[in-house]
Amino acid sequence: MEKMNDKLQNTAKELLENKEVNLIIGFTKGSNPLRMRSVFITDPNDVSKLSFNAHCVQDLAVFLKKPEVKKFGKIGLVVKGCDEKAVNTLIQEYQLSRDNIKIIGVECRGAVKQNLADKGEDSVKQSTVYDKCLVCEVHTPLLYDYLVESDEPAFEINGDIKPYAKIEELDAMSVEDRNMFWQKEFEKCIKCYACRQACPLCYCTRCIVEKNTPQWIETNIEETGNAQWNMIRAYHLSGRCIGCGECERACPVNIPLMLVNEKMARDVFEKFGYKSGVDINAKPVFGTFDANDFNEFIK
Ligand code: SF4
Ligand code: SF4
Ligand code: SF4
Structure with a gap:
């Protein structure tokens, strides 16, 4: 061959x-x-x-x-x-x-x-x-x-593997403790935007963080702005993130960004049965609606 x-x-x-x-x-x-x-x-x-x-x-x-x-x-x-x-x-x-x-x-x-x-x-x-x-x-x-095709054999998975196990741990925490965990993580953010640059799906020509009339997100490295930046980026990627892990790999201060992304992906699958990037003919999950949606406001 x-x-x-x-x-x-x-x-x-x-x-x-x-x-x-x-x-x-x-x-x-x-x-x-x-x-x-x-x-x-x-x-x-x-x-x-x-x-x-x-x-x-x-x-x-x-x-x-x-x-x-x-x-x-x-x-x-x-x-x-x-x-x-x-x-x-x-x-x-x-x-x-x-x-x-x-x-x-x-x-x-x-x-x-x-x-x-x-x-x-x-x-x-x-x-x-x-x-x-x-x-x-x-x-x-x-x-x-x-x-x-690959020349290499597939590797074997042994035992009960739980990738991203921390997600379950976080889910089991009280809201206050979970908030504390993320506050500590986001405190480390230096607003370098490497996560955004490494992401294949962060393609806006003008990112919200660069808009200053009005200034939606504080650009200094401070608690509220750091949390806002990371949560807004996560929301912008919800139902879109394909889990490549490049944002986390690029982050110079090792914020576990994949825990947020994977949690979002799991929730989107659980609630809408949608997995990002699997089918080019599928309508993006937040780019469509269903008249039979259980939410009244959609009708
Ligand atoms: S894991 Fe998701 S958010 Fe991170 S770089 Fe890949 S697509 Fe972007
Ligand atoms: S997740 Fe990506 S890098 Fe990892 S085995 Fe699958 S295709 Fe390869
Ligand atoms: S790569 Fe890390 S430090 Fe840089 S902006 Fe993103 S989360 Fe913050």
Whole structure:
């Protein structure tokens, strides 16, 4: 069978040579093989730079919102299952035309946590992967134009795994204690907005935090404004967040943002039976209504 990286490179070369895309966005080796970074390729002779392994954690769909990328028109994107949900959501929200994207799906066995990779850890197993990989339902993207299969075997999950277990712990707390927990976490926020920049679905051309007539959110680092910023961002992502975990990975002060995102996603599924980014033909859950809704005000 053709090796994974050969197939990836051949697919990209063909797409560029046939002018089906003007730009390929994928992964390449970073400062060491355990640190992969994004790469932008326009020349078919450069496709040998493309590579994929368990350290390709970044959600490359984040680049699709950038004007510098949009100007290329037709784009080929290397996409893991979780990233594909971001692509799907962008299509659902009319931010991306399906005709302008070639999805090069890669079968992903799991992403090794960056801090462990920095310590030289290379193997994909239960103890080394991100929480999102333990609940992953999409190791193979559901929607793709090309599929590059993995050379690696799937890792096994043993025992009763409870990713994001802290959510249940928080749910069981009193409102006061839960509030205290989040107050302490949000106190750490330095308003760097890295979470927003890393998010493929935070694409507003002017973010509410930058509006100052009136100033809705305090831009200084202080208690109320910090909480407002984090809660407003969470609400703006509710029913949309696809759980890629990039915001939490980008946060320099380690605020556990995925606890908020995952909790929101679970509530949206429980109340509306909706999972973000799974179906490009589905109406976004908060972009539609049902005349039979149990709430009177909707009628
Ligand atoms: S969530 Fe799934 S697709 Fe995404 S990195 Fe983890 S294993 Fe791969
Ligand atoms: S809020 Fe975080 S987890 Fe959700 S889509 Fe944005 S970066 Fe990914
Ligand atoms: S990345 Fe972290 S510190 Fe920066 S604005 Fe977001 S939550 Fe605050």
